[in-house]
Amino acid sequence: MAHDAKPHPATARRSPALTGTARVPGDKSISHRSFMFGGLASGETRITGLLEGEDVMRTGEAMKAMGAHITKTGDEWVIRGTGNGALLQPQAPLDFGNAGTGSRLTMGLVGVYDMETTFVGDASLQSRPMARVLDPLREMGMQVLKSSPGDRMPLTLRGPKVAAPISYRVPMASAQVKSAVLLAGLNTPGVTTVIEPVMTRDHTEKMLKGFGANLEVETDSLGVRHIRIEGQGRLTGQTIAVPGDPSSAGFPLVAALIVPGSDITIENVLMNPTRTGLLLTLQEMGGRIEILNPRNAGGEDVADLRVRGSELRGVKVPAERAPSMIDEYPVLAVAAAFAEGETLMEGLDELRVKESDRLSAVANGLKANGVDCTEGEASLSVRGRPDGKGLGGGTVATHLDHRIAMSFLVLGLATEKPVSIDDANMIATSFPEFMGLMKGLGAAIG
Numbered sequence: 001m002a003h004d005a006k007p008h009p010a011t012a013r014r015s016p017a018l019t020g021t022a023r024v025p026g027d028k029s030i031s032h033r034s035f036m037f038g039g040l041a042s043g044e045t046r047i048t049g050l051l052e053g054e055d056v057m058r059t060g061e062a063m064k065a066m067g068a069h070i071t072k073t074g075d076e077w078v079i080r081g082t083g084n085g086a087l088l089q090p091q092a093p094l095d096f097g098n099a100g101t102g103s104r105l106t107m108g109l110v111g112v113y114d115m116e117t118t119f120v121g122d123a124s125l126q127s128r129p130m131a132r133v134l135d136p137l138r139e140m141g142m143q144v145l146k147s148s149p150g151d152r153m154p155l156t157l158r159g160p161k162v163a164a165p166i167s168y169r170v171p172m173a174s175a176q177v178k179s180a181v182l183l184a185g186l187n188t189p190g191v192t193t194v195i196e197p198v199m200t201r202d203h204t205e206k207m208l209k210g211f212g213a214n215l216e217v218e219t220d221s222l223g224v225r226h227i228r229i230e231g232q233g234r235l236t237g238q239t240i241a242v243p244g245d246p247s248s249a250g251f252p253l254v255a256a257l258i259v260p261g262s263d264i265t266i267e268n269v270l271m272n273p274t275r276t277g278l279l280l281t282l283q284e285m286g287g288r289i290e291i292l293n294p295r296n297a298g299g300e301d302v303a304d305l306r307v308r309g310s311e312l313r314g315v316k317v318p319a320e321r322a323p324s325m326i327d328e329y330p331v332l333a334v335a336a337a338f339a340e341g342e343t344l345m346e347g348l349d350e351l352r353v354k355e356s357d358r359l360s361a362v363a364n365g366l367k368a369n370g371v372d373c374t375e376g377e378a379s380l381s382v383r384g385r386p387d388g389k390g391l392g393g394g395t396v397a398t399h400l401d402h403r404i405a406m407s408f409l410v411l412g413l414a415t416e417k418p419v420s421i422d423d424a425n426m427i428a429t430s431f432p433e434f435m436g437l438m439k440g441l442g443a444a445i446g
């Protein structure tokens, strides 16, 4: 298990121009949901392009522990699901490792079953707030039998005999909370409604519809989304081709922008508009990013991205954009470190409760490498140094956070002095191929 493994430091050095073509692994959000919905649906689900990172594999193990049959033949994952409402009580605690998405969505999926389920995870996951999903599930009749202080993991849930449908307004911009309530609604008689004032990634809605759920979305005159799901319907297995993860693509993308003379192409990247905030921001900063071959694949927009070394300038990133690039702020901050002038990022409160407190992890990592920045309560401003002179030379504490690890290795590709991280192990949770892929483009990382 990664979280028990001994730390594995790594260092990145100023690199020659990056060149070549790469494919990033499958989207993490869609991969988790593919295992979950496939494991739940009747009949067979076939998945290609699945992200085989540790987080997703743990979701697969959890679904197996609750009765799904999951195998891999060649490049294809084949799942025979239990049928909606027919998951079994797992015989042992479900270990989600580092995975917030896997654990929170599964709490919704099984929390309203008339059975007991225990959730455990690594030190990072144990420190993350779970009340945001437990509270609405309690309203549906679920009890939390055991938990660590503050509704934290490890925790044991017990569902009611019959769950009660609710109408729930999501209090923060969170696709995980929205999804947990919708998934609980799958096993609840009647109509469960989620009201979403700020739109977040919509993979749960789109995919559940694809599996045959009776789900409808209505956007009112204020732009607020009302998502209704009718429970206890039939889900039918699907064929899914998972597109490349735009969050993972962010690392080679920013690397190519900041290393002078670079010219790379990243193929088959998911372009769902709830996920493209980083692209938009980098283009506003003057990043030379061409969107090639835009197409639709399996209900999602995808494209290839050609990225060239660019002279970036600082911008103000509006708070409203945060949901469409929430996982990308660490790597955006790295791009900002090489931009002319100041980049101001606002509306970052949710960054404090990711795999680490990402706002302080980023600010501390930048400071350790001589980057001029200011950490606010929910904001970050970075004043860049386009030539990278004087930057680098520090070691970054990654706090069991894969995106902090990858972001700071990207920083070191263009700083004057090398940048080290204390531990690269967690990269395997979302992007096991990261080191090989980056080296293949010419990055000096090891």
Ligand code: S3P
Pocket: 028, 029, 030, 101, 173, 174, 175, 176, 177, 179, 201, 326, 327, 350
């Ligand atoms: C995710 C939602 C986001 C994101 C996470 C994946 C999802 O979390 O940060 O990496 O797949 O639903 P929040 O819902 O906490 O914003």
